[in-house]
Amino acid sequence: MIRKEKYNVAVVGATGVVGIEMAKVLEQRNFPVDKFLPLASERSEGKAVSFRNEEIPVSVLDENSFEGVDIALFSAGATISKKFAPIAAKAGAVVIDNSSAWRMDTEVPLVVPEVNPEEAANHKGIIANPNCSTIQMVVALKPIHDAAKIKRVVVSTYQSVSGWGKEAVEQLIEETKDIASRDCKNYNNTKDIKKVLPAQIAFNVIPHIDVFENNDYTKEELKCVNETRKIMKEPELPITATCVRVPVFRCHSEAVNIQTENKLSVQEVKELLSNAPGVKVVDNPSSGVYPLALDADGKDEVFVGRIREDKSIENGLNLWIVSDNLRKGAALNAVQIAELLIKR
Template sequence: MAGGYKVAVVGATGAVGNMMIKVLEERDFPVETLTLLASERSKGKKLVYKGQEIEVQVLAEDSFKPIELALFSAGASVSKKFAPIAAKDSCVVVDNSSAFRMDPETPLVVPEVNPDDVEKHKGIIANPNCSTIQMVVALKPIYDKAGIKRIVVSTYQAVSGTGKRAMEELSAQIRAIINSEEVKNDVYPHQIAFNCLPHIGSFLPNGYTEEEMKMVNETRKILGDPDIQVTATTVRVPVYYGHSEAINVETKTKITVEEVRSLLENAPGVRVVDDPSNFVYPMPLDAEGQDDTLVGRLREDISIPNG
């Protein structure tokens, strides 16, 4: 390591890749060298890190020879091909795609929830789906205290989750509507501006979507509880940044709202924003750019004993 790690960002020119670079700088992560990798179409582009321009290189099988830590965010197909290659070169891979999340040999880690699972890695550490992460961060202290029997979650996810083209499409549609022009959609099957799409990802034979089943399966793996019941509905909303979720939980033993609030106020990665009488509650605008998961509108479920 010496003065820092030799780090690579794969998918550096994408929305998530850009954010990875930004976070490395903001956190002053110990970086000795930073290599930016992307597809052929991004060759020659330059991105700024700590005031210096770094030229993007084309991702290749020999890109990882000098690299110690590789952050992947270029999609599952790229990860499936190149992450094992990087890991063989003694590089630790943190993969943001779905490629290895359910691989029994690959730990699926949320630092605030199951940090010890990192030690089980064999070169690749999987990063969960974004909507799963914020949910398990908020639910872990409740799970530890009272157990969780069932989770019912509905998500309201920003277009940033789809990527740059989706954000550009939302902007273009808003402009078109304001100017009374034809609204065109390419990224999504329907207009997203001033609209909501009641699915994220493809529909599966069971009627759920890929995104919804990710939340089901990933939650069980992260919490190490294959018996926990999870049902999810994921919705794409016309918001640029900040995913929101409405979560209903049935615990195994009784726990009061006051106990839940106290647990959450002391939980890592959680900020309680809960004063409804003064219109204080979590909103995407307040969550944008924040590390913490904002939690609010805490209340007892009047329909079941342990909700």
């Protein structure tokens, strides 16, 4: 990409929960934007997106949307990315894609700036942004891996509804209002509310994110496995995941159990993570201090707490990792990748 003072930036999916956050992050980080171009579907015709105190009209995405665009942040799902990312790249833009469309393509770098920033330079027009639950985990695991080599990872996620987009957020709101209107009696009945998640999410926990594959794992669980291996450059790393949707609006939480080759004390892990980029250790169990989804809401860091030894295995450790899925899990990571590109 040619170095410029300012760049024309398109956001594909600008009216979605990630797209709206992208506009905010670009503004908050003072990214050198010349022209800001919000793109979405025909459903958004007539709508506008706020950017730098201006209401910018949304344009409908089509094959000609990318004339003069330097950076295209995609966040409209894999089908749209499959079709339009190559069109945008051909028109001269560098695409940073939030969907799963390109993440495992060997020609496409999958980048978390705190972990493998050097990979961004190898792009051929498209860079993939990893899955939200993967990003926060690798940011916390990389410094431990560098210090003591991780041998195995077991992760259970507690993922917010915004991770499934604006309609899932709406589902939780409507179900909660419906149940509250009955004074929380008969809380197991929201049949009339539109469901985009596989079951009622209000007052419930659903062990099903994305579709099931033939091996009975969900696609989300396999994303955690495969993307972590690619980003950490450890193609054989033993890792297993259980991904669960919880009735939380924003921020994913993860219980992560690891085994390392070399022994690290809890104190050493705390020191490593305290000095790691993008990580904040929040860990004072005797005072009831640990990362919470509500505290991470709107923040940029990956919060780590409940750091403790797992004495059931040799060199075992347990961690509780929380981060805002719309910020570090999506929009912030994408904008940080764009920052890497313009610094080169």
